[in-house]
Amino acid sequence: MLRRTAFGMLRRTAFGMLRRTAFGMLRRTAVRLYFPFAVRLLNKQINGKMKSKVTNLFQIQYPIIQGGMIWCSGWKLAAAVSNAGGLGLIGAGSMHPDVFQEHVRKMKAATQKPWGVNLPLLYPQMDEMVEIVLREKVKIVFTSAGNPKKYTAILKENGAVVVHVVANTKFAMKSQEAGVDAIVAEGFEAGGHNGSEETTTMALIPMVKKVVNIPVIAAGGIATGRQMLAAFALGAEGVQVGSRFAASEESSAHPVFKQKIVEAGDGDTKLTLKRIVPVRLIRNKFFQEVEEMENRGASLDEIKAHLGRGRAKLGMFEGDADEGELEIGQVSAIIESIKPTSVILKEMMEEFEEARKEISTGF
Amino acid sequence: MLRRTAFGMLRRTAFGMLRRTAFGMLRRTAVRLYFPFAVRLLNKQINGKMKSKVTNLFQIQYPIIQGGMIWCSGWKLAAAVSNAGGLGLIGAGSMHPDVFQEHVRKMKAATQKPWGVNLPLLYPQMDEMVEIVLREKVKIVFTSAGNPKKYTAILKENGAVVVHVVANTKFAMKSQEAGVDAIVAEGFEAGGHNGSEETTTMALIPMVKKVVNIPVIAAGGIATGRQMLAAFALGAEGVQVGSRFAASEESSAHPVFKQKIVEAGDGDTKLTLKRIVPVRLIRNKFFQEVEEMENRGASLDEIKAHLGRGRAKLGMFEGDADEGELEIGQVSAIIESIKPTSVILKEMMEEFEEARKEISTGF
Numbered sequence: 202m203l204r205r206t207a208f209g210m211l212r213r214t215a216f217g218m219l220r221r222t223a224f225g226m227l228r229r230t231a232v233r234l235y236f237p238f239a240v241r242l243l244n245k246q247i248n249g250k251m252k253s254k255v256t257n258l259f260q261i262q263y264p265i266i267q268g269g270m271i272w273c274s275g276w277k278l279a280a281a282v283s284n285a286g287g288l289g290l291i292g293a294g295s296m297h298p299d300v301f302q303e304h305v306r307k308m309k310a311a312t313q314k315p316w317g318v319n320l321p322l323l324y325p326q327m328d329e330m331v332e333i334v335l336r337e338k339v340k341i342v343f344t345s346a347g348n349p350k351k352y353t354a355i356l357k358e359n360g361a362v363v364v365h366v367v368a369n370t371k372f373a374m375k376s377q378e379a380g381v382d383a384i385v386a387e388g389f390e391a392g393g394h395n396g397s398e399e400t401t402t403m404a405l406i407p408m409v410k411k412v413v414n415i416p417v418i419a420a421g422g423i424a425t426g427r428q429m430l431a432a433f434a435l436g437a438e439g440v441q442v443g444s445r446f447a448a449s450e451e452s453s454a455h456p457v458f459k460q461k462i463v464e465a466g467d468g469d470t471k472l473t474l475k476r477i478v479p480v481r482l483i484r485n486k487f488f489q490e491v492e493e494m495e496n497r498g499a500s501l502d503e504i505k506a507h508l509g510r511g512r513a514k515l516g517m518f519e520g521d522a523d524e525g526e527l528e529i530g531q532v533s534a535i536i537e538s539i540k541p542t543s544v545i546l547k548e549m550m551e552e553f554e555e556a557r558k559e560i561s562t563g564f
Numbered sequence: 565m566l567r568r569t570a571f572g573m574l575r576r577t578a579f580g581m582l583r584r585t586a587f588g589m590l591r592r593t594a595v596r597l598y599f600p601f602a603v604r605l606l607n608k609q610i611n612g613k614m615k616s617k618v619t620n621l622f623q624i625q626y627p628i629i630q631g632g633m634i635w636c637s638g639w640k641l642a643a644a645v646s647n648a649g650g651l652g653l654i655g656a657g658s659m660h661p662d663v664f665q666e667h668v669r670k671m672k673a674a675t676q677k678p679w680g681v682n683l684p685l686l687y688p689q690m691d692e693m694v695e696i697v698l699r700e701k702v703k704i705v706f707t708s709a710g711n712p713k714k715y716t717a718i719l720k721e722n723g724a725v726v727v728h729v730v731a732n733t734k735f736a737m738k739s740q741e742a743g744v745d746a747i748v749a750e751g752f753e754a755g756g757h758n759g760s761e762e763t764t765t766m767a768l769i770p771m772v773k774k775v776v777n778i779p780v781i782a783a784g785g786i787a788t789g790r791q792m793l794a795a796f797a798l799g800a801e802g803v804q805v806g807s808r809f810a811a812s813e814e815s816s817a818h819p820v821f822k823q824k825i826v827e828a829g830d831g832d833t834k835l836t837l838k839r840i841v842p843v844r845l846i847r848n849k850f851f852q853e854v855e856e857m858e859n860r861g862a863s864l865d866e867i868k869a870h871l872g873r874g875r876a877k878l879g880m881f882e883g884d885a886d887e888g889e890l891e892i893g894q895v896s897a898i899i900e901s902i903k904p905t906s907v908i909l910k911e912m913m914e915e916f917e918e919a920r921k922e923i924s925t926g927f
Contacts (some may be wrong), residue, residue, distance in 0.1 A: 238825055239744040271691030273785070370830045370897075390684025401753040401764040403785030403794060404894040408830050411898065422766030431766060431794035467733040467771050468761030478857070531767040532703065534733075535774065556797055561924035 216265020252418040255439030258339060258362060258382055259315050260364030262548055264439035265429070266385075266418060269319020269343060271295035271528070272517040273447040273454045276304040280311035281451040282544040284444055290343055294321040295346075295514065298329045305337045315341060317362075321394075335359050345392060349379040364418070366441075368396025369470065373409045384413065385441050388421030392444050392530035395472055395479045406435035424532035426552025430560070442549075444530040450541045452559075455520030465533035476501060477508075483527040487512065595673075613915070617779040618802030621725060621745055622678050622704060625649030626913055627802035628792070629781060630905075631791040632706060633756065634658035634891070635880040636810040636817045639667040643674035644814040644905040645716075653706055657684040658877065661692045668700045673813075678704060680725075685710020687744070698722050705721055709757060710923035712742040725827020729804075732758025736772045736780075747776065748804050751784030755807050758842045769798035787895035789915025793923070805912075807893040813904045818883030821890055826849075828896035839864060840871075850875065 213329040255264045265283040267274060269292030279289030291308060293301050299496075301318075308316055318339055320330055323346045331352055334342055341529045342356050345366035356363045357380060366378040366385040376384045386409040388402030389395060400408070409417055419432035420441035447454050448462040462481055470482045474493055482488045494504050516525020614638035618627045618709040632655030642652030652819060654671060656664050664681075671679055678780040681702050683693055686709045694715055697705055705719050719726045720743060727738040729748040739747050751765030752758060763771070765784040772780055782800035787808040788791055795803050796851045810817050811825040824846055836854055845851045856868050879888020903911075 248569075305599060345781055388764065388766065390767045396831075399834065400830055400894055401751065401766065401785055403751065403765045403791060404753045404897065405792060405830075407898050409787060422764055425770060427770060427798055430797040430923070432799050434793040434923060467763055467768075468759075471762065498859060523646075531763055534767065534769050554899060557923060560793070560797060560920060 202493055211226065211517075217519055223280045233324060253438040256385065257419060258416060259288050259302035259317075260287050261315055263546060264418075265549060266343075266441040267446045268292075268385075268420060268441045268443035268444055269294065269321075269345075270447055271513055273452045274319075275453045276308040276311060277453060278449065279316055280308055281449070282546070283312045283314040283316040284548050285455050285543040285546045286314075288341070288481060289316045290341075291316075291318045293318055293330055294324060295518075298326055298333060300339070302333050302502070305333065305339060309337075312444050317341030317343055319343040319345060319366075319426070320352075321345050322351060327352075334361070343385065345385075347510070349376040349381055349513065353379040353381055364428060366420070368405070369400060370400045370408050371533060373413050377415055381415065383418060383439075384409070385417040385418045385420050385442070386437075389472065390421075390481075390531040392447070392470070392481045392526040392533075395481055397479055399472070399479075402432065403435065406432065406437055410436040421530065422532055424530075426549045426554070426555045427562065428532070429549055431558045444532050445536055445545055446542065447529060447537050448533075448539050449545055450539060454517055457520030457522050458517045458538050461522055461527055462533045462536055463538060465536075466528065467534045470529055470531055470533060474504070474508075477504065477518045480526075480528060481530060483533070485516075485525075485527060486523040487516070487526060500535050572917075616801040618746065618781060622651050622680075623778060624651050624678055626909060627781075628912060629653065629706075629804040630809045630911060631655075631748075631783060631804045631806035632657065632684075633806055633810055634876055636815045637682075638816045639674060640745040641673040641812065641814040641815060641905065642679055644812070645670055645809065645909070646675045646679040649677075650905075650909050651704070652679045653704075654679075654681045656681055656693055657687060658881075661689055661696060664693060665696050665700070668696065668702060672700075673675045675769075680704030680706060682706040682708060682765055683715075684727075685714060690715075694718070699723070706750075708747065712739040712744055715741040716744055726839040727781070730772070731768070732761045732763060733771050733775050736776050738884050740776045740778055744778065744803075744924060746770070746779040746781060748781045749800075750804070751782075752835065752893040753844075754784035755810070755833070755844050755896075756891040758844055760838070760841075760842055762835070765795065766798065769795065769800055773799040773830050784893065785895055787893075787899055788855060788913045789917070790919045792912060792916050793919045807895050808899055808908055809905065810892060811896075811899050812908055813901050813902060817880055820883030820885050821880050821888075822902050823891050824885055825896045825899055826901060828892065828899075830897045833892055833894055833896060837867070837871075840867065843889075843891060844893060846892055846896070847884040848890060850878075850879070850889060888915070 208337050224265045238306050240474045253264045259479045265287040267289050269290040271292055271294040273293040274522050279291045282289035291304050322344055340361055342361045344365045349365040350469055353363050363381045365381045365389055367373045368387050373384055402419055405544050406419050416438045418439040419437035422535050423429055423440045423442055424445040425431055432440050470481050473481050512526035515521045516527045565743045576843055624650045628650040630652050632653040634655055634657040637655040642654045645652035647672050653665050680782050685707055712728040726744045727746045729750055730745045731750050737745055749768050751768050752762045752854045769782050771867050776869045779801045781802040782795035783804035786803045786805055787793055791801045802911045813820050833844050833846055835842050837843050875889035878884045878889045
């Protein structure tokens with residue numbers, strides 16, 4: 202009885218010890234073993250919101266910026282992108298100052314999320330545009346096609362985040378010196394106006410990363426999550442997407458132009474007008490005429506006379522696919538349908554995360 | 565005494581049980597917990613050898629192919645690349661058949677590793693070249709600049725792995741139909757001859773991936789591990805590198821040409837001769853003359869007469885940097901020194917793995 206009692210007592214004690222010790226050890230071991238997993242898991246969750254210097258800078262959910270595009274990106278597209286977690290930009294390049302003012306006001310009513318404007322600095326009434334930006338206290342300003350030194354200081358003094366768009370290393374350095382918060386480095390494959398160096402995104406991003414230490418946003422050739430991941434692999438911390446948003450439901454592009462983007466295949470866009478301002482266009486009738494003039498060595502005056510005025514509005518906003526200028530990027534060849542902005546952002550982020558997983562776990 | 569004995573006995577038994585049970589449980593738990601880590605670790609080790617469809621196809625260590633380049637890639641460079649774990653290609657484009665024959669024989673003596681040749685199909689004595697390839701039982705043949713239907717069948721019947729180089733989706737599909745084992749999709753930023761579509765690597769790889777199911781090797785704009793990772797993100801399973809190997813110690817390029825590659829900056833190369841055969845060149849005196857002729861709409865005959873013969877040899881092999889044709893890619897702007905092939909491969913793989921880790925663990 203004594204033995205049984207002692208035995209029972211000890212057994213209970215021993216098992217209690219065993220349980221406690223074993224569980225303690227297991228718990229500690231498990232915590233130690235699981236810690237790297239937990240960190241990884243936590244990262245993944247943070248990454249659902251995709252933290253990067255660019256998301257921090259703009260306080261946005263996804264590091265995807267909708268490029269400011271003439272005749273495509275008014276308040277409606279920009280608000281849709283911002284409301285879906287990206288950064289929407291009102292493209293001021295095709296707006297009279299009063300129209301621009303109206304878009305800014307409508308934008309304020311349409312979203313509580315961060316948003317910005319794109320100002321092409323070659324625009325004739327730029328002082329007036331900057332005044333509107335300051336008066337309306339626009340918080341994010343992308344400038345392009347001009348000298349970043351001209352307006353960066355005044356915009357920053359008034360509390361704006363300033364980003365300049367460049368196509369080469371020289372202007373990347375100039376932008377950093379001018380005090381911008383980030384740059385967009387845009388490759389040759391991009392639609393619309395382009396650099397004379399013709400440097401592609403694949404070559405440009407590493408070149409630019411070598412000469413600046415502010416965040417770099419890649420543009421040109423980016424319409425999918427895989428292309429976005431490629432840009433990040435090159436060292437970018439955000440992407441600017443034009444063509445795919447030009448073909449979105451909320452874009453103000455004419456339906457005929459949107460359809461042309463969807464139909465475009467490999468080789469259907471080309472950089473032209475290189476002696477005036479290089480611009481990437483769909484190869485329509487108007488493009489062929491310009492090419493023919495360039496090939497036979499026509500004078501600049503003759504070419505300018507043929508261009509006349511309003512060709513971009515005619516093509517992109519009014520839908521004249523023959524006589525109008527249709528600015529779009531090479532990625533138009535992989536854009537297959539017109540979708541809502543929110544779906545585009547969702548698809549891009551999903552493909553990005555999927556491709557990232559594939560890349561991480563080996564080949 | 566009895567209590568002490570029983571106690572002692574039981575204590576020992578209990579601790580034995582505790583130890584065994586706890587250890588058993590811990591061991592099982594540890595195995596269970598560590599298994600995903602082990603798999604991950606194993607993957608990493610395999611990745612040290614970088615398994616991909618392309619490494620399997622050629623039985624090589626790294627998915628890096630040295631592009632066949634005129635006047636740069638004889639047996640010496642190709643053997644160095646193969647011996648260092650990549651795939652070296654003898655560039656037959658600048659060789660007379662007897663010289664080519666000699667390079668093939670020297671190659672066989674210089675390496676036991678897999679290697680291949682690049683045959684530009686527009687070459688006038690191509691039948692003779694293919695005969696040499698068949699007679700010498702060359703196991704890997706890259707064809708370019710021509711119709712993949714012409715030689716693929718006979719090469720494959722003789723046991724060769726055949727890869728065709730394309731610059732657009734149309735020829736990607738044609739190549740797959742012709743029965744090639746893989747394709748190289750080469751973007752606009754690449755040096756030397758190029759497609760008239762001017763599609764960049766960033767845009768081209770996703771387009772090509774949509775239309776073929778054979779492995780895709782990316783070319784154009786790839787000189788670093790980050791650019792290689794970007795190509796993989798786009799869906800490529802191997803990369804073809806030209807410019808960086810042209811500037812390697814083992815390249816047969818003239819030292820003056822190698823120095824020009826190292827000195828080249830952003831915008832210092834350009835695609836020209838678009839009405840004859842588009843080719844990317846360093847913007848030297850010869851290039852400027854050609855550009856001037858094109859801009860004033862000179863006739864094709866006039867341009868061809870100015871080109872004459874042997875301009876590429878003069879520039880790339882004989883080192884006349886003014887009068888010669890210097891074919892190189894945009895990435896020359898990020899090539900900073902002339903290094904041994906083995907160092908180039910090692911640096912690329914290290915940067916690739918580093919960038920991959922960075923991408924995997926979030927931003």
